[in-house]
Amino acid sequence: MKTRFILIQTSHAGNVGGTARAMKVMGFDDLVLVAPRWANVLRREETIQRASGANDVLTKARIVDTLDEALDGIEHLCATAMTPRDFGPPTRHPREHFAALLGTPEAPASTRPGGVAFLFGSERFGMRNEDVYRCHACLSIPTDPQFGSLNLAAAVQLIAYDWRQALGGYALPPASAPERPLADxxxxxxxxxxxxxxxxxxxxxxxxxxxxxxxxxxxxxxxxxxxxxxxxxxxxxxxxxxxxxxxxxx
Amino acid sequence: MKTRFILIQTSHAGNVGGTARAMKVMGFDDLVLVAPRWANVLRREETIQRASGANDVLTKARIVDTLDEALDGIEHLCATAMTPRDFGPPTRHPREHFAALLGTPEAPASTRPGGVAFLFGSERFGMRNEDVYRCHACLSIPTDPQFGSLNLAAAVQLIAYDWRQALGGYALPPASAPERPLADxxxxxxxxxxxxxxxxxxxxxxxxxxxxxxxxxxxxxxxxxxxxxxxxxxxxxxxxxxxxxxxxxx
Incomplete structure (x- = not known):
């Protein structure tokens, strides 16, 4: 399924690189930056260092001025926000929401969106209300209520992981030795x-x-x-x- | 359940800070460093910056010379390694392994370990065979077979998340507005x-x-x-x- 990660007003170049890496290890490569702090963020040294080989994600990434320009081909929008908003979309844990969106292999959902985007706000202020209001769901990663300060690239990593798992996941690496038969x-x-x-x-x-x-x-x-x-x-x-x-x- | 994260021969201070933060957002605080590259890594500027407020985890953390010294009170050891080893413990996906270890709320496992540790090797070389051999399981995070280069702190984040979820997880934040009744x-x-x-x-x-x-x-x-x-x-x-x-x- 078409999957896009959208970073809105990101401040730290390291987080853009870390996001590219986090996406690529889970097999995603569609990254859009909305109004990042640095216009050249995709080419900054810290970005490339933290991307650690996920250069193709950076090369493919687009920078746009407004969220509207980031949404072509996407039918289902997930906000990621710590704080539920009045009048906002329902707040859900990622795993539950993905299971509801896709169904299970035995009972697939009757209508699946063709494209899904995950929106991440700025490191300091999170997502703006008006961006959250556009979304179909607000994903809340279950963190310790005493310390919910999740790093941006770490949040991308967790969402990318849960989404990849919901899409079917990856198999275990082949065992280096054949499974040995148990003694009877x-x-x-x-x-x-x-x-x-x-x-x-x-x-x-x-x-x-x-x-x-x-x-x-x-x-x-x-x-x-x-x-x-x-x-x-x-x-x-x-x-x-x-x-x-x-x-x-x- | 007693849960420890053990970093073996870690090179980058940023990863130690990122690990502390990743642990704390999932409610864990027992960190042991075995022979890190920098003796003062817990007090380095980059460490503290990336820990982003998880200072108590750094303050509590211990530095030891050998893996043996890191294992007191731990009965179950999980390696994290990309490559299965001949003669090593069985390779498992984290979620499956945790479900088998703990059982489910309906059918809890008959014997649970009293303490569990997760071992992470160095950024460049991963875990040594002799350290993997001591473990009860080798956890393989399911990543894209074409690009399995997971950042160390990101790997800690994913394991901490799956383990916290297996232990029962955290509830959704209380909705800011009461759920509104659907119209009939x-x-x-x-x-x-x-x-x-x-x-x-x-x-x-x-x-x-x-x-x-x-x-x-x-x-x-x-x-x-x-x-x-x-x-x-x-x-x-x-x-x-x-x-x-x-x-x-x-």
Whole structure:
């Protein structure tokens, strides 16, 4: 889905760079700046440094004078603001709002917007009322009520993350090694018998008064859910214990 | 739940400050730095600037030489690493892992750890294998496979957010105005009749050939789900249209 991030009257070049990076790691690249403090903000050193490789987002970004010019092709506008406004759109947590907007894979929403924009106000003053009034929802990132001072690029990062997840997300990286098969209960029981012999041989377990040692070890290994390979290692340990005990008794 | 953020061999003071801020907005304050590049990093200007008011987190923070010294009171360790390791812990997305660790409100996990730590490696080299091996899980933040370059403080922000949400999250801020009651279908129908008269009066609607204008407007207002107050406003508009039309015909 077409997704745009709109920064309104941003003061700090570092935040513009940080925003570009935050967008790009979540696979978004449509950035519009409305009346930023610095006209050359897209080329400032701090911007490029904080973008840390997200240069294509900066290259593609547009600078415009008014919010109106930033809204072409967008049907659904989300404000991000700490403080709910009288007469403003309903305030929602991002995850709930995105789920309502898109539905779920099982039950997709009947009408989805074709394009969505997220609006972020200036670092010092947040969003103006008149910009909030235009929006369909006001997203409130759930932060500690005692300290809600979220950095601008961090707010972009969280919204971009939740939105990407709502759109389906990214898969885990492929495992570097294939998943190893878990040992079955028979293999575990065989290993425990082997280990029991070894524990007797090294005089740790008294077969006349075994107490609950083996059931305890059984529970411990159940929780660990060992793989076949790990069972093999543990059997090797038991074997070495038995051999050493045999040598000690010679 | 006791929650600690551990930064290992961090290079940039700005990231330490950004981490403190990212933690605090999500209600966490236990930060430990293992062998940071700058011994005085907690007092550097850039750190304090980026912390932006999260000074108590910096004041409470500890600096230690080795990871061992950072782990007191912690039972569950989560690495954060881009690349899965052979023989390392299983790689998981944060949300899935947290749900498995804590369970759900309806079905809480049978055993919860008493303390959890999140480990973050250096900006340039990430986490060392030997540090990853100690962990119970390796958290992989789902980023664009083409550009996974997440800023350190941004990664802390995302993990802190997902963890706080898993722990129950924060409520929405109280609405500044009470939720206004939606108008019922009878009130909507009354308004539409009023509006219909007005549309006839201003010669927009021909009662001999009404086409489907009123059903269309009915559907539009159904989707808008107006409040009682908004019905009142719309009736005022209809009334003004009727009065103006009456004057025009005098």
């Amino acid at each position: 209960a028979k293999a575990l029981a065989g290993m425990l018998q082997h280990l029991e012999q070894a524990l007797v041989a090294v005089d740790f377990l008294d077969p006349e008064a075994p107490k609950k040692l083996m059931p305890r070890l059984n529970q411990l290994f159940n929780r660990a859910a060992p793989t076949e390979e790990e069972i093999h290692i543990l059997r090797g340990v038991a074997k070495a214990m038995l051999q050493t005990a045999a040598q000690a008794k010679r | 279908a009878k009130a909507l129908a009354g308004m539409l009749q009023h509006l219909e008269q007005a549309l006839v009066a201003v010669d927009f609607l021909d009662p001999e050939a009404p086409k489907k204008l009123m059903p269309r407007l009915n559907q539009l207002f159904n989707r808008a789900a107006p409040t009682e107050e908004e019905i009142h406003i719309l009736r005022g508009v209809a009334k003004a249209m009727l009065q103006t039309a009456a004057q025009a015909k005098r």
